[in-house]
Amino acid sequence: MEWTLVLTDTAAPVIELRNIHKSYADLEVIKGVDVTARKGDVIVLIGSSGSGKSTLLRCVNLLETAQQGDIVISGEPVKWKNPGPDRVPGDKDQVRRFRTNLSMVFQQFNLWSHLTILENVIEAPVTVLGTERSIAREQGQRLLDKVGIGDKSDRYPALLSGGQQQRAAIARALAMEPAAMLFDEPTSALDPETEAEVVNVIKDLAAEGRTMILVTHDMKMARDVASHVIFLHQGVIEEQGSPDEVFGNTKSTRLQQFLSSTH
């Protein structure tokens, strides 16, 4: 008998979001969203400004609290206390562990300006993971080499281009050896020349089989790196599927409108 392994369906889920709802006061921003990212998946979230992409991403690593729904990371559900509209994550150690395991890369890099690039990369491994400084430096240098800025390790962020700073931020995220990476519009603040450098690093990470959820307005990158595309519209999933389905055989009128507005 022959067995065929269908990796995308059988790989273990790293991030599972089930029926997520999130409101800010009376404004319901996420209205019942389900997302599963299995090991090696690159889930790309697209949608108009204000559709809830950043909010959803921030709910995943508990920077925001979703008032309803389950969040399960590597099989372990978030433990809530005060169930109901005022619930909050109840286990501080779990929150710390999950944040460590879900490295986030932001639009605005968020590097420490008073630390060199290498010091930025090793800060969390040393303080959070307890990695010995000399080992963290070696690992950090390797990661900076990997993202193509190994020769800049002793520079301060202000002396680097936007693309170099963002690559340093990606190296810093990788240094935590996360189970998944969350990117919130990582190329939006970049000029076109340096944008390509960052896109290439993200493509490499996708090709390595890293699990990622990526918010982007760059439809070309979305097509290139996504294993699964989700179009969010006013807090619900309006359409989703493979890049070929979503971009090549678009069903919803709203997505058609959105895609034509991004050209």
Ligand SMILES: Nc1ncnc2c1ncn2[C@@H]1O[C@H](COP(=O)(O)OP(=O)(O)O)[C@@H](O)[C@H]1O
């Ligand atoms: N901290 C906040 N307080 C109140 N409203 C917010 C907050 N953050 C986001 N929102 C609102 O939630 C909606 C979704 O925002 P966001 O998730 O940032 O969308 P996107 O990332 O898709 O542009 C918007 O209407 C925005 O104004």
Ligand SMILES: [Mg+2]
């Ligand atoms: Mg956003």
